[in-house]
Amino acid sequence: MRWPLTTWLFVPLLLGGFAAAQVWLSHVRYELSQQTQRLNAEKQALALEVSKLNLEVASLTRPERLREIAQRRLHMAPPRPLQVVHP
Amino acid sequence: MSINHSFTGRGDTRQQVFIRRRIEAVAGLLALGIALLAIRAVDLQWLQSQTLTDKAEKQRYRQYTAVAPRGTITDSHGRILAESIEVPSIAAMADEISPDSIGELAAALQMPETSLRRKLHGRKGFVWLARQVTPAMADAVARLNIDGVRQETEWRRYHPLGPETGHLLGFVGIDGHGLEGLERTLDARLSGEPGIRQVRRDARGHSLPGGIWLRDPVPGQDIRLTIDASIQSIAYAALADGIRKQHAKGGSVVIMRPDGAVLAMASWPGYNPNNFREYRPSQWRNRAITDVFEPGSTLKPFTVAAALMSGRWQPDSKIFCENGAMQVADHVIHDDHSEGWLDIAGLLAKSSNIGAAKLALDIGVDPMYRMLHDIGFGQRSHIGLSGESPGIVLPMERWGPVETANIAFGQGIAVTPLQLATAFSVLANGGLHVQPRLIETPDIGEKQSSRRIMPKSVARHIVNMLEYATSAEGTGSKAVPAGYRVAGKTGTAQKPDRYGSYNSDKFTAVFAGIAPADNPQLVIAVVIDEPQKSIYGGQVAAPVFRNIAANVLPYLGIAATSEREQPWHTMRIADNADPVPGHSTTGLSLREVRRLASRMGLHLKVHGSGWVRRQQPASLNGLEAGDMLEVWLDD
Numbered sequence: 001m002r003w004p005l006t007t008w009l010f011v012p013l014l015l016g017g018f019a020a021a022q023v024w025l026s027h028v029r030y031e032l033s034q035q036t037q038r039l040n041a042e043k044q045a046l047a048l049e050v051s052k053l054n055l056e057v058a059s060l061t062r063p064e065r066l067r068e069i070a071q072r073r074l075h076m077a078p079p080r081p082l083q084v085v086h087p
Numbered sequence: 088m089s090i091n092h093s094f095t096g097r098g099d100t101r102q103q104v105f106i107r108r109r110i111e112a113v114a115g116l117l118a119l120g121i122a123l124l125a126i127r128a129v130d131l132q133w134l135q136s137q138t139l140t141d142k143a144e145k146q147r148y149r150q151y152t153a154v155a156p157r158g159t160i161t162d163s164h165g166r167i168l169a170e171s172i173e174v175p176s177i178a179a180m181a182d183e184i185s186p187d188s189i190g191e192l193a194a195a196l197q198m199p200e201t202s203l204r205r206k207l208h209g210r211k212g213f214v215w216l217a218r219q220v221t222p223a224m225a226d227a228v229a230r231l232n233i234d235g236v237r238q239e240t241e242w243r244r245y246h247p248l249g250p251e252t253g254h255l256l257g258f259v260g261i262d263g264h265g266l267e268g269l270e271r272t273l274d275a276r277l278s279g280e281p282g283i284r285q286v287r288r289d290a291r292g293h294s295l296p297g298g299i300w301l302r303d304p305v306p307g308q309d310i311r312l313t314i315d316a317s318i319q320s321i322a323y324a325a326l327a328d329g330i331r332k333q334h335a336k337g338g339s340v341v342i343m344r345p346d347g348a349v350l351a352m353a354s355w356p357g358y359n360p361n362n363f364r365e366y367r368p369s370q371w372r373n374r375a376i377t378d379v380f381e382p383g384s385t386l387k388p389f390t391v392a393a394a395l396m397s398g399r400w401q402p403d404s405k406i407f408c409e410n411g412a413m414q415v416a417d418h419v420i421h422d423d424h425s426e427g428w429l430d431i432a433g434l435l436a437k438s439s440n441i442g443a444a445k446l447a448l449d450i451g452v453d454p455m456y457r458m459l460h461d462i463g464f465g466q467r468s469h470i471g472l473s474g475e476s477p478g479i480v481l482p483m484e485r486w487g488p489v490e491t492a493n494i495a496f497g498q499g500i501a502v503t504p505l506q507l508a509t510a511f512s513v514l515a516n517g518g519l520h521v522q523p524r525l526i527e528t529p530d531i532g533e534k535q536s537s538r539r540i541m542p543k544s545v546a547r548h549i550v551n552m553l554e555y556a557t558s559a560e561g562t563g564s565k566a567v568p569a570g571y572r573v574a575g576k577t578g579t580a581q582k583p584d585r586y587g588s589y590n591s592d593k594f595t596a597v598f599a600g601i602a603p604a605d606n607p608q609l610v611i612a613v614v615i616d617e618p619q620k621s622i623y624g625g626q627v628a629a630p631v632f633r634n635i636a637a638n639v640l641p642y643l644g645i646a647a648t649s650e651r652e653q654p655w656h657t658m659r660i661a662d663n664a665d666p667v668p669g670h671s672t673t674g675l676s677l678r679e680v681r682r683l684a685s686r687m688g689l690h691l692k693v694h695g696s697g698w699v700r701r702q703q704p705a706s707l708n709g710l711e712a713g714d715m716l717e718v719w720l721d722d
Binding site: 029030033048051052054055057058059061062063064067078079 | 156159166167168170171172173245247248249251289295316317319320321323324638641
C-alpha cells in the first residue's frame with residue numbers, strides 16, 4: 001500500500017508540533033522551578049520570622065518579667081496563705 | 088621534430104612532477120593538520136578530559152549549603168527556653184578597604200578606630216569585623232556602602248529566661264556548638280548537619296529544575312525538658328531572696344516530682360548565658376550538680392531508715408541521747424541541745440547527733456553503707472549534664488567507729504543538692520528509687536527505671552517522723568506553708584577547710600523535704616552556702632523551702648487545707664468524744680501506746696512513765712496519720 005503525499009506532509013508537521021511542545025514544556029518547567037525557588041525562599045524567611053516571634057513571645061512572657069509588671073506596675077501581690085484554696 | 092617532441096615531453100614530465108609535488112605537499116599539510124587535530128583531540132578528550140569536564144560542570148552546576156538550624160529547647164509546657172535565629176555579621180576583604188573609610192566604619196560598628204585598624208593591618212582577604220551584631224548596626228554599616236565590606240548571616244542562640252536557666256542550659260559558642268550545660272551535653276542532637284544541594288544553571292545563572300541533594304540536611308532535634316519555666320523562676324527568685332537576706336555566698340535549689348522529673352534546678356549567683364563572656368568561668372558552674380557539701384542532719388532520716396530495716400529498731404523504740412555528749416573512741420560527739428531519752432521520731436525532730444550515731448554503731452557499717460549507696464550517694468546520677476560530681480562516700484573498709492558515727496549525722500560524707508533531692512524522693516516514692524531526669528522527649532530520655540530501696544512501711548514511718556520534725560516542736564517548723572503538710576529535715580554543717588579540719592565560722596545550711604506530706608507531689612532540696620545572719624538550716628534554708636512550696640503547690644493545683652483551723656473540725660472531734668474503752672489509750676502501758684501510735688501514724692508526746700492516765704484528744708476517733716496524740720502516764 002502506498003501512502004498519499006499529503007500523509008507524508010503530516011510527518012514534519014507532527015515532528016514540529018512535538019518539538020514545539022517540548023520547548024513549551026521546558027519553559028513551563030523552568031517557570032515552575034523559579035516559582036518553587038521563590039516559594040522555598042519565602043518559606044524559609046517565614047520560618048525565621050516565626051522563630052523570631054516565638055522568641056519574642058518567650059521573652060515578653062518570661063515569669064520574672066510578668067511578676068515584675070504585676071507587682072510594680074499593677075500593684076498586685078502574691079496570694080496570702082490559704083487565700084488560694086481551689087487552684 | 089623529434090628534438091621538439093623530446094623537449095616538449097621533458098617539459099610535461101617536469102610539469103607533472105611539479106603538480107604531484109604540490110599535491111603531495113598539500114596532502115602532507117592536510118595529513119599534518121589531521122594529525123595535529125587528532126593529537127589535540129586526544130589531548131582534549133583524553134589527557135585534559137577530567138579538567139575540562141570539571142570546568143564545564145562548574146559553569147553549569149552550582150552547589151549551595153542548606154543550613155540546619157539548631158534545635159529548640161522547650162520546657163514541659165512547650166515554652167521556649169532556647170532558640171536560634173539568624174543575625175547579621177559584618178566581614179570585609181581586608182585589602183579592598185580604603186584607609187579613609189575606616190573611621191566612619193569603626194563609628195558604625197561602635198568600636199574604637201584603633202582596634203579596627205589593628206584588625207585590618209597587614210591582612211589580605213576575608214576578615215571578620217563584628218560577629219552577630221544587631222540588625223540596626225548592620226543597617227548602619229550597609230548605608231555607608233564601603234567597598235570591600237560585606238554582610239554575612241550567622242545563627243545566634245538566645246535564652247529568653249536569661250540567668251534563671253543559665254546554669255542549667257549553658258550556652259553556645261560563636262561557632263554554633265554548645266560549650267556548657269545541656270547545650271553542650273545535647274550538642275550532637277541539637278546541632279543537626281547542613282545539607283549540600285547541586286543545581287543546574289542556565290546562561291543567566293538561574294537555577295534549572297532537577298537539582299539533587301549531594302548530602303541531605305539533618306535538622307537539629309527539638310528537645311523538651313521536664314523543667315517548668317514558672318517553677319524554675321519561682322525557685323530562682325526564692326533562692327536569690329533567701330541568699331540576699333542571709334548575705335550568703337551562694338546556694339542552689341533542686342525541685343523534683345517523686346517520679347524523678349526535675350521541675351527546677353537553680354543556682355546562685357547566676358549569670359546571663361546571652362552574654363556569658365562578661366562572667367567568670369567559675370560563675371558558669373551548675374552548683375546543683377558540681378558542688379558537694381556535707382549534708383549534716385538531712386542524712387539522719389536514712390540512718391533511721393537503715394536502723395528500721397535492720398529489724399533491731401522499731402518506730403516506737405527509745406534511745407538515750409547521753410545528755411548531749413558521747414565519746415566514740417577518741418572523739419566526743421555533741422548535740423546542740425542536750426537530750427535524754429528520745430523516741431525515733433523525737434530523734435529526728437530534735438536532730439540528735441548522738442541518737443543517730445548510736446543507731447549507726449548498733450546496726451553496723453554494712454547496712455549503713457548499703458543504704459547510702461542505694462539512695463545514690465557517692466555516684467553520679469547521669470542526669471545528662473557535664474561536670475556532675477559523684478560526691479564523696481568513704482570506701483567501707485575505711486569506716487571505723489568514729490567515721491560510722493559521724494556519717495550517721497551527715498559529717499565525713501559529701502553529696503550534691505541533686506543527690507540529696509533524689510534521696511528524699513525515695514521517701515516520697517514509698518521506698519522506690521527513681522533516676523532523676525531532665526529530658527522529656529521520649530526518644531532521647533533513657534527508659535525510666537526504679538528499684539526498691541526500703542519497704543513502703545519504713546518509708547511511710549520516716550515521712551511521718553519528718554512531718555513531726557517540721558511541727559512546732561521540730562527544727563524545721565519554718566518550712567511549712569500555711570495550709571499544707573510538709574515532711575522534711577534541716578541540716579547545718581560546718582564546711583571543711585583545705586587542711587581537712589572544719590572551719591569554725593563557715594557553714595552550709597540545708598533543708599530537704601517533701602510536700603504535701605500526705606500526698607507527696609514535690610521534693611525540694613535547698614542548700615545555702617555560708618549564710619552570715621544565722622547558720623542553721625531551720626532558720627536559713629527552711630524559709631526558702633516554704634517560700635517555694637507556698638508558690639508552687641497552688642500553681643500545681645494542689646489546694647491548701649484549712650481543716651485544722653476551722654471551728655467545725657474541732658466540733659467534730661468534740662462530738663465524737665467517747666470514753667468507751669477502745670477509743671482511748673487509758674490504762675495502756677507506754678510500750679502499748681507507742682505501738683498504737685506507730686500503727687496509726689500518730690505523733691506521740693509522752694509525759695511520765697507507767698500506764699496512761701489521760702490523753703489529749705480524749706478520743707482516738709477522728710485522728711488521722713500525722714496528728715498529735717499526747718498522753719500522761721503515772722506509775
